[in-house]
Amino acid sequence: MIFKLYQTYLNSIMPEIQISQGAEARLFIGDYKGEKCIIKHRFSKKYRHAILDQRIRSRRTISEARSLRKAQEAQIRVPRVYEVDETECKIIMEYIEGITIRSFLLQFEQSYPDKLLSISSRIGIIMGETIAKIHKTGLVHGDLTTCNFIIEGISEGGFDRISREDRIDLSPEAIKLCVLDFGLNSTSISSEDRSVDLYVLERAFISTHKFSTELWDSVLIGYGRLMGKEGVEIMKRLEIVRARGRKK
């Protein structure tokens, strides 16, 4: 049923604009019933056996869509899934207006170097809380980076102007985070998987951000606050994961 609907719909939204090509998927901007949308297409790989290729792509598509829905049900802000085509391996989802945390922090560093530390800690705590919410849902994101978090309501290009006029509200209540890209997610509640999830983020921090330690510490504060008792176990596990970090 959904599939048929999608087919007719697909014809109506052409032309799409491709905005990104990764190793696994292409992203397009389209229009879904009058709303700007993202179409994520996991394209076929010719080197793979056709049966295996279809299996891998469908499975990842379904798993991503399912996680997005699950996260949404748990009141975590993620792009809304409009339609899923398991055969074509496409997901049509909401387009999120905003700026990635990575971009935000890098631009903030340029404009307000003296306030970077305090804003980093503030954002870190909210990130930590968001990750805790994801984990509590029984999901593990699998690819946490500062690029996969979007601060809604701030536009990428307009950052400079808006912030200079101090029209931007950066109080903790006003910062709304949206989580993207559940392509590598899995379902797990084990401390091992959760701590690996955190470890991936920690490594991403170190390579990109100033005050990465402070940012990381505040993530753990926010995370620990929501995870409660479970958090203690995960922190212990994180130490083990760090120690064995194979690619150090």
Place this chain on the structure above:
Amino acid sequence: MPEFLCLGLEGSANKLGIGIVSRTRGVLANVRKTYNPPAGHGFLPMEVAKHHREHIKDLIKKAFEQSGIKHEDISIIAYTKGPGMGGPLSSVAIVARLLSLLWKIPIIGVNHCIAHIEMGRSITAAKNPVILYASGGNTQVIAFSRGKYRIFGETIDIAVGNCLDRLARALKIPNDPSPGFNIEQQALKASGEKLVPLPYAVKGMDISLSGTITFLEDKVGVTKNYSEDKLKKNPRLVEMLKKKAHDSEEFLKEWSIPDICFSVQETLFAALVEVSERAMAQVKADSILVVGGVGCNVRLQEMLGIMASERGAYLCAMDERYCIDNGAMIAHTGIIMHDSGFPSEEISSTWVTQRFRTDEVDIEWRKREKDTEYKGKDEEEEEDREKEE
């Protein structure tokens, strides 16, 4: 000035390899002897070490015959320091040490993985490829960055070759000339229309393969041997074993041995190619070099070739002489290391080690190259989002 010649000794696994390489003339000799256990068995380190001890003298003689040079002409000895199996490594290192003392020439220890990479680069003339190193003991995706060969992704449990070896053992496919080669031949007989559903585990840049072999060993009925006594006392165990035997009979009725071999190759190699592609995207590489015993597999080479050409890149592959463990690669790397100022070793430091990571070695000889500035995944996605605006 006399010719600079290096004698290379390799024996980190079940192959004993002796190579003689000249700085100017290249490979003069490259001989190998492989220890093959009977079908249904794997190789034990102790037996491999014995094999190497038995054959090393004759193999060295053969190498000198092939090269047409005298031992007095050898300038330096290179041996495998690791990684590998302890017993075989040390039995070869003893000979290297002995010859160094006897002929009064310097000795240098070489990292086995680096030797594979350097030989591959030399044979295929690939300048700065992403390297897929797939063998019986190692499965890594490597790229040169900031003075070292960095490991971008690797197996988190067993190596791909190990997985194939164990499959051959479970299906009683012969180990001669190599289990991987025989699996490849079996796979060619498959129709290719059906595929056994096997676990496929890519975790970011890493892969996991142990699930695949556990699944198959279970399906084709590899079980522990229980004593008669235990079976008599435990009727439920007998029942369970009967059911298992029946299940595996059914499984083998549905899937022929060629089908299984074909499916395993397709699934394992797809995972290898996927992580290789991720690494290529990350460092924006224009070529992929495949080394290691599994790298001889024609289907793997074909898959890597398709992936590369779809990215506008190309594949660098070699034949079994240099893909499979060999002495020439150790000798070749010995010369490179010597020329880039690595000091020859004191006899007391010519130990061997089972664990010796690829990224532990400073690649002095590539220091002068412009460093590969690679963009992290973050930055790429960043650019994508910028385009969006």
